[in-house]
Amino acid sequence: MTIDVPTPAAAETGVRLQIDGQTAVLILDQPGSTVNVINPAFIRGLEEAVRALPGSGATGVLIRSAKEGQFVAGADLTQIAPAPDTEEVARLARRFQRVLSRLAALPMTSVAVINGPALGGGLELALACDYRVAAETVTAIGLPEVSLGLLPAGGGTQRLPRLIGLSRALSLILEGQRLSARRAKRVGIVDEVVHPRDLDEAARSRLTRPKVRGPVPQSHLDRLAAHSALVRSVIYRQAARTVRARTKGHYPAPLRALDTVRAGLEQGFGAGLAAEAAAFGELAGTSHAHALISLFLAAEGLKREQRGETRPVQRVGVIGAGFMGAGIAQAGAVAGLDVRLRDTSPERVARGLKSARDLTLSAARNGRFTRPEAAAILSRLSGAADNSGMRRADLVIEAVFEDAALKRQVIAELEEILSPEAVIASNTSSLPIASLAEGARHPERILGMHFFSPVHKMPLLEIVRAPATSDDTVRAALQVGRRMGKTMIVVRDGPSFYTTRVLGFMLQEAGRIVEDGTPIADVDRAAISFGFPTGPLALIDEVGLDVAAHVSATLAAAFGYRFPRSASVDRMVAAGRLGRKSGRGFYDYSGRRKRPDPTLETGHGRPLPADLIAPRLALIFVNEAVRCLDEGIIASPRDGDVGAVLGTGFPPFLGGPFRHADALGPATVVEELRRMTDADGPQYEPADALVAMARRGRSFYGGAA
């Protein structure tokens, strides 16, 4: 017989306790939600349930979610996002730690029944149990807090290293990896992985096992580390070095997490927990965490808004089997679409298919797919040097060379063979869609799908809606992007849309700074230390100077005096210096390491002081982003921030150009831009919207600046 044990606030907290003889079941069922997240009410519910357990007569307890395919997704981020009270956050972390410690110390065996994502606090709850049993369908087990500028504060930095060993735990905590149930079993986080229908039985059968299980480090290194302070100190040092190389000092969270792991292992569990709670409180108060969390919530918000029914898209064509086309085709096949890749000759098709195949097989080697999954992906991908297999496509993406006439011709050919409902998408980074759709019989089914290179890595997809584009067309493209796992922003048509336009203005400025006498390496170094992933000049070399020249021609034609085109890029293109692909651009790639080309550095003029370079680039970026918002190219500051961070590498910890503008204060931004205008010319005039905002004392995300 099952008895519900009344706890004072079970209805509000969503944590219920049932006793069936000697077995207690702690049911997680947050009211009014399809998932469980950790918030103050949830913590209170846990406290009450754990308090009731010792007197219940149970000898074992199962911790189980009542949500279909959902265990505990982590902390409720909306509680942390808006400028938190650091002390209050640390206090809450300590409460969560305490209730988990009490759960761990109960005189009965506890088993976590992991039926869905167990992330952050969700995994920490499971780690406080004696055993963890997971369904084989679970794909997300991990401690992703550092990717949000935080750290695991429910004892995760303490229990995980003790359970699976130091080096394995560090790589999970410091990189925020998410593991599938099977991989979690392999590293020792989960004790057993079963079919979802066997989950309950597997968990129950563990209730009769002894409570305490010794730690079982899985690697040789970790077995050594468990006994040797020396080995541990080497691991700490190596981990710190890796983190610094990756974050370039911009992200404090991983290093703080490393410190708390170390505090716990070297000074004891209690010291570790104290360090964890304190660090969590501090990190939660940083602008970094605020920026990263708001970006995460923005991306989630976009996903929610973009959900919706459309007619099914299953057969996808990709025209152009170059690096981009092959990448798009591969992403489509991974997404479960049937993809036909077309180019003009069998040799080109063969090369494109090979690169898609290589991507898939290397992902399989890295454990992203099983071998049969990889084979199934490849079997959805085929190629042709003619139109065979294309006529019945639901959506075709052209990824041919960036040339308006060529793209128009491809679109015209597609209109000949496709059904009138089939969507035609152009993967252009800058050519206005309306101009490509000129003369089309059905302009309503034409839009832009601007993928970023390399497609399998870059998370953003910029969907470009021309004036004639229909809602159905946009929805079909959103469906394809969603299935590919992309974060998408829908932007309005215009010269270079959003991401290419703001990036183009910034790169143009970088080139100008060099022309004015600042060394190439200084500009790139300044941008990187500001938080950009690559220096602007190295980025131009990667993209190719021919491509850059093409984009700047588009921008110069559209924006006149605001985009004074520098002659140097055109000169370099004319001289065959196309960037990395030709061996020379701003840098010389003939040696083992790229070297800036001194002939491009005038050595006179007025070099910009190093500390002024990056802020200036960021201001240009912000100014143009605001113009895009003002012109309706982007729908909101949120879209602009997500697009800039995921598409152009704008430093994530700044949250994007709009959040950066808010942080500086619009008035300051306007003032700076005006100074630049006075000194260097009218192209730096602040955007009208920025001026208006400064005058009214407002900020982009609301509230007074």
Add this chain to the structure above:
Amino acid sequence: MTAPTRRAAIIDGRRTPFLKAGTGLADLDVLALGTIAVREVLAHAEMDGQEVDEIVIGNVSRPVRYHNLAREIGLATLPRTVPAFTVGLACASACQAVTSAADSIERGYAGAVIAGGVESLSNVPIQYSDRLARAVVGASQGKTVRAKLENLAGVRMSDLAPVAPGIRETSTGLTMGQSAELMAKANGISRTAQDELALRSHQNAIAARDACRTSAEVVPVYRPDGRAITADTHPRPDTSLARLAALPPIFDNRHGTITAGNSSPLTDGAAALLLMAESHARTLGYRPRAVIRSYAYAAVDPGDQLLLAPAYAVPVALQRAGLSLSDIGLIEMHEAFAAQVLSTTQALASREFAQRELGQDEAVGEIDPAHLNVNGGSIALGHPFGATGARVLMQLVNEMERRDEQFGLATVCAAGGLGCAVILERV
């Protein structure tokens, strides 16, 4: 004979290039090759896999893990709900696949069927001695270590050597080539006649390629290493009677006439056809190109003239179609050996053969060489056992259209003394 009310029509057919075993397609196994042929026939027909009701694949040799190869190919190309079976009729396997498909369609059990065949003679599974095989299976069944070891105890060193795969008739012990030698001798087929037929096969194949006729059926293979294989490699533009005459006989080096030049080579390749009920195709907007008017299978004593069975199948198929050989404007005859083709045409033209073997007064009929294998045959193109039947039929359909012929005949001989004849009619 009443004609079926529901006729099975060929809609499209595509094949991979045929390459000599051990060359450009060697890295692709039967699953990979078969998948390409099936996917491409669907793509070129612009057909959705959802509309396919069945897939039948012919194949002779394959790894054990592909015991139902058609199913593996179906899983890679079609919805998972499409039934699949693999057929084996030696070199006529794909004919069996096509006639089975036609049967399903005529019975009304299927509206659209993929039928084809594949062979990768580059990837023939290597076998070990029967004793080793029994010992390994026995050991894996053994419950104890002791039982496992006991099973392996009887294995001798000589059992560990792989057994070379051969094309030897089980019932007679003769290889295919030796049987062809016997046919050449029995029917008095000269070396010169054989070499002339081989030369014509190459010349016709080259002419077809140069006139882009082959491109109606051959699709590129995109290899994993990024190279594209776009054409058959075996047809030789530079061959001549003198060159062919210079080749040594390979099965009887003293009195033989069969050479590498007048036999079909070991080949890798795959071919697939899309068949639909004629009416069903028209409703869905596909163009039926030719229907299977009739077919027949025949068998002869393998110890006698191993590859002569088509000479027995052809009159039956003609009779079932209500036609005579003179009604047939175009013939595709699989060329296992030039000697076998010449023996077969000679038998069909022979009144004595008709009276003795078929019990009919008149000869079946003369075959005009100008109507036979006009775009090359297996000697020039190659012969991937499982695929040849489908290759022959797609070549026949395409050429019947070009020549505006109403009726066409395809024949394939096969190991075991078997033979097949299929008559197509354009619609």
